[in-house]
Amino acid sequence: MxxxxxxxxxxxxxxxxxxxxxxxxxxxxxxxxxxxxxxxxxxxxxxxxxxxxxxxKIRGALNAVLKIKEQSHVQDIHPGVVTHSSGNHGQALARAAQVVGLPCTIIVPKGSPVCKTDAIKGYGAKLVECYPSPTSRVEAMEKVRAETGAVFISPYDxxxxxxxxxxxxxxxxxxxxxxxxxxxxxxxxxxxxxxxxxxxxxxxxxxxxxxxxxxxxxxxxxxxxxxxxxxxxxxxxxxxxxxxxxxxxxxxxxxxxxxxxxxxxxxxxxxxxxxxxxxxxxxxxxxxxxxxxxxxxxxxxxxxxxxxxxxxxxxxxxxxxxxxxxxxxxxxxxxxx
Amino acid sequence: MxxxxxxxxxxxxxxxxxxxxxxxxxxxxxxxxxxxxxxxxxxxxxxxxxxxxxxxKIRGALNAVLKIKEQSHVQDIHPGVVTHSSGNHGQALARAAQVVGLPCTIIVPKGSPVCKTDAIKGYGAKLVECYPSPTSRVEAMEKVRAETGAVFISPYDxxxxxxxxxxxxxxxxxxxxxxxxxxxxxxxxxxxxxxxxxxxxxxxxxxxxxxxxxxxxxxxxxxxxxxxxxxxxxxxxxxxxxxxxxxxxxxxxxxxxxxxxxxxxxxxxxxxxxxxxxxxxxxxxxxxxxxxxxxxxxxxxxxxxxxxxxxxxxxxxxxxxxxxxxxxxxxxxxxxx
Missing domain, CATH: 3.40.50.1100 (Rossmann fold)
Structure with a gap:
């Protein structure tokens, strides 16, 4: 097959x-x-x-963070996860990280609706703003990843x-x-x-x-x-x-x-x-x-x-x-x- | 009790x-x-x-018309049912009468939205217009009842x-x-x-x-x-x-x-x-x-x-x-x- x-x-x-x-x-x-x-x-x-x-989106995000958690030997110092998305994936990853107990950073484009950024903050994630374009958000994410060692969870790939x-x-x-x-x-x-x-x-x-x-x-x-x-x-x-x-x-x-x-x-x-x-x-x-x-x-x-x-x-x-x-x-x- | x-x-x-x-x-x-x-x-x-x-509303309307149908000895000449309502009960009675196969007349106030009157007509009921007040709709219903012998199915009583x-x-x-x-x-x-x-x-x-x-x-x-x-x-x-x-x-x-x-x-x-x-x-x-x-x-x-x-x-x-x-x-x- x-x-x-x-x-x-x-x-x-x-x-x-x-x-x-x-x-x-x-x-x-x-x-x-x-x-x-x-x-x-x-x-x-x-x-x-x-x-x-x-x-x-919560399905994929949760699977990714649960797998990280399973594979972590020293869970309490895991650098956490990062992604770029003000939308459904950003909220889902923030929620998944909260459920699992991992640090989480979400890159959001400047000017994102407050209801969305509030939802992400409500799940305890850290917000980082970027310029609203497909390339800027990748750059901002790479910066967080380099500085913190966080694992990038792509919205789709x-x-x-x-x-x-x-x-x-x-x-x-x-x-x-x-x-x-x-x-x-x-x-x-x-x-x-x-x-x-x-x-x-x-x-x-x-x-x-x-x-x-x-x-x-x-x-x-x-x-x-x-x-x-x-x-x-x-x-x-x-x-x-x-x-x-x-x-x-x-x-x-x-x-x-x-x-x-x-x-x-x-x-x-x-x-x-x-x-x-x-x-x-x-x-x-x-x-x-x-x-x-x-x-x-x-x-x-x-x-x-x-x-x-x-x-x-x-x-x-x-x-x-x-x-x-x-x-x-x-x-x-x-x-x- | x-x-x-x-x-x-x-x-x-x-x-x-x-x-x-x-x-x-x-x-x-x-x-x-x-x-x-x-x-x-x-x-x-x-x-x-x-x-x-x-x-x-379909629950009550259907119970009423099914009971009429059960009790009818000469079903094919039953004068049917009538009510006053352009809203949920009117649509529900029209639908119930269609399911059961009884004639149905619905009194609707003049100026009712076309989407509602179309839905009633779509269920095969006859429409009669009246002046939009609680008393006019009762009068119009009484007239249909007197003329046709239809059974009045009150929206609630x-x-x-x-x-x-x-x-x-x-x-x-x-x-x-x-x-x-x-x-x-x-x-x-x-x-x-x-x-x-x-x-x-x-x-x-x-x-x-x-x-x-x-x-x-x-x-x-x-x-x-x-x-x-x-x-x-x-x-x-x-x-x-x-x-x-x-x-x-x-x-x-x-x-x-x-x-x-x-x-x-x-x-x-x-x-x-x-x-x-x-x-x-x-x-x-x-x-x-x-x-x-x-x-x-x-x-x-x-x-x-x-x-x-x-x-x-x-x-x-x-x-x-x-x-x-x-x-x-x-x-x-x-x-x-």
Missing amino acids: KAVMSIVKLADVKAARERISGIIKYTPVLQCSEADRLTGRQVYFKAEHLQSTGAF HLDVIAGQGTIGLELLEQVPDVDAVLIAMSGGGLASGIAVAIKSLRPSCRIYLVAPPGKMMEQCLRSGEREWPNPPQFLDTIAESIRMQQAGFNTFNILKDLAEKEVFEMSNEEMIEGMKFTFHRMKQVIEAAAGAAVAALFTDKMASLPADIKKVGVIVCGGNVDITNLPWYDSFSKGY | KAVMSIVKLADVKAARERISGIIKYTPVLQCSEADRLTGRQVYFKAEHLQSTGAF HLDVIAGQGTIGLELLEQVPDVDAVLIAMSGGGLASGIAVAIKSLRPSCRIYLVAPPGKMMEQCLRSGEREWPNPPQFLDTIAESIRMQQAGFNTFNILKDLAEKEVFEMSNEEMIEGMKFTFHRMKQVIEAAAGAAVAALFTDKMASLPADIKKVGVIVCGGNVDITNLPWYDSFSKGY
């Missing part, structure tokens, strides 16, 4: 699950008759917006993070054993590659479809098998701040190249908003734009054109961390669409 | 459950660590916003409706057998009285607390045991349109007089909005203002002053039918608070 050859293996995902299962939530799978009717398939929404900290996110795939296969396809929004690709390892190992016939903002170039890279993205790494112009990295990680790309379908769903801001509104209105669930992208992919012509033998479709509802006082359709209305 | 003496009996609620259980959803009970922390108790949210049609709503109490007692108190938003009182019958019959020590908009006068009426409300019946000035009736029904008041606690939680618009925002933000659940009222009651001084032996608190999240493009805190912001 292909999956066995990947840099993260099913055994790593299973080990991650052993490590984190007592702490994270086993999230439910939700159904919606209107989604089934509109797609002509059976849709299963894996509700990671109901996960602790409001997003899947750390092998233990990938394995941790993969636990969602194990759960989904228990909940929907005969799932035929899974839609996953991707940024760096940690979520998608982890789930792909778990699912393709255990159910090779299930297709993994990636969802991303326009300009992702992922389909082109998957088809050529090469990293065709421009450097330095760019942020995409999207309302879905949690999936704005253009480039996949090195590890995640290598995994997805083998395991994901070549067709990638690129979803506009308007489509993401429609996906969010569908989920708010029909399912009474609060989700963020990245999750809205995966939901909206269900209702595209591309989805409708997929083979009829794809009967059961899993959608990863990756998170619910949206500012409810600044929902995008209110902005949108005031801008006139 | 008190409950056994009420006009709706535990046996009626159990019979309702037999009737409707294959069709309605057994809704989950949600928990939220932040709610537990803030209240110092354990809170269990009974998620009726996840019920079919987005509110509890019909005994089979009360029994149907009571099935929530049976479920909650299975999910949280040692619940000490339940918070229930009330309008006409069908939901509250049905749940009170079920819970006080099976667990007399559990307290039933009512929640309503300001001006409800319910506490005063419960204390005197008299209907002290002015006539004709009035609508309260509240953002929670589904709980704007000032008067309780005659049957529901008789039940609640015996079974509910005398202290009533009166919640302002601002408090309801805070309850909604808490639920959106912390629990990722979309709920309507009436449900927000019950959630907000958790965080009041009155709640804090309740005896410490009230450890497990159930909150009935009655519905999620809010217009997500017109959330009240956006209106509120533009008005400056």
Whole structure:
């Protein structure tokens, strides 16, 4: 089987699950008759917006810090962990480090919303500010790492993070054993590659479809098998701040190249908003734009054109961390669409 | 036991459950660590916003129409059912009648939102418009009843409706057998009285607390045991349109007089909005203002002053039918608070 050859293996995902299962939530799978009717398939929404900290990120972060803790011989002087992210991963790593009892530093771009920086501080992590660009945050992180000896936990490319996110795939296969396809929004690709390892190992016939903002170039890279993205790494112009990295990680790309379908769903801001509104209105669930992208992919012509033998479709509802006082359709209305 | 003496009996609620259980959803009970922390108790949210049609109302409506259907000897010429409500009960009765296969007429006030009237039409019911006042809608309903022979299904005072709503109490007692108190938003009182019958019959020590908009006068009426409300019946000035009736029904008041606690939680618009925002933000659940009222009651001084032996608190999240493009805190912001 292909999956066995990947840099993260099913055994790593299973080990991650052993490590984190007592702490994270086993999230439910939700159904919606209107989604089934509109797609002509059976849709299963894996509700990671109901996960602790409001997003899947706690799975990978917790797996990484628990593994560090296991491997530490002199735990009380461990230099701790560091990452760059004001968003879901930053909060998740801060929370994971707090649970495990490791020092934690989070690099956040200047101007990050106070609610996010407060949440990180609330978990007891140290905050360091940087200029808001993909390169500045890496530089700031390297500085902390050099000065303190802290271990860098990449938001998506750390092998233990990938394995941790993969636990969602194990759960989904228990909940929907005969799932035929899974839609996953991707940024760096940690979520998608982890789930792909778990699912393709255990159910090779299930297709993994990636969802991303326009300009992702992922389909082109998957088809050529090469990293065709421009450097330095760019942020995409999207309302879905949690999936704005253009480039996949090195590890995640290598995994997805083998395991994901070549067709990638690129979803506009308007489509993401429609996906969010569908989920708010029909399912009474609060989700963020990245999750809205995966939901909206269900209702595209591309989805409708997929083979009829794809009967059961899993959608990863990756998170619910949206500012409810600044929902995008209110902005949108005031801008006139 | 008190409950056994009420006009709706535990046996009626159990019979309702037999009737409707294959069709309605057994809704989950949600928990939220932040709610537990803030209240110092354990809170269990009974998620009726996840019920079919987005509110509890389908339970009572379905029980009523199924019982009519059972008792009909010549089913194919039954004149059907009628009610007045553009809101959750109107939609629920239309849906229930569609499921059961009975004709249905819904009286709606002129100017009702198209999304609501479309939903009613979508369930195959006939729409009749009336002037928007408590008395006009009764007159319009009486006219339909006289002309067609249709059976009036009151939104809250019909005994089979009360029994149907009571099935929530049976479920909650299975999910949280040692619940000490339940918070229930009330309008006409069908939901509250049905749940009170079920819970006080099976667990007399559990307290039933009512929640309503300001001006409800319910506490005063419960204390005197008299209907002290002015006539004709009035609508309260509240953002929670589904709980704007000032008067309780005659049957529901008789039940609640015996079974509910005398202290009533009166919640302002601002408090309801805070309850909604808490639920959106912390629990990722979309709920309507009436449900927000019950959630907000958790965080009041009155709640804090309740005896410490009230450890497990159930909150009935009655519905999620809010217009997500017109959330009240956006209106509120533009008005400056």
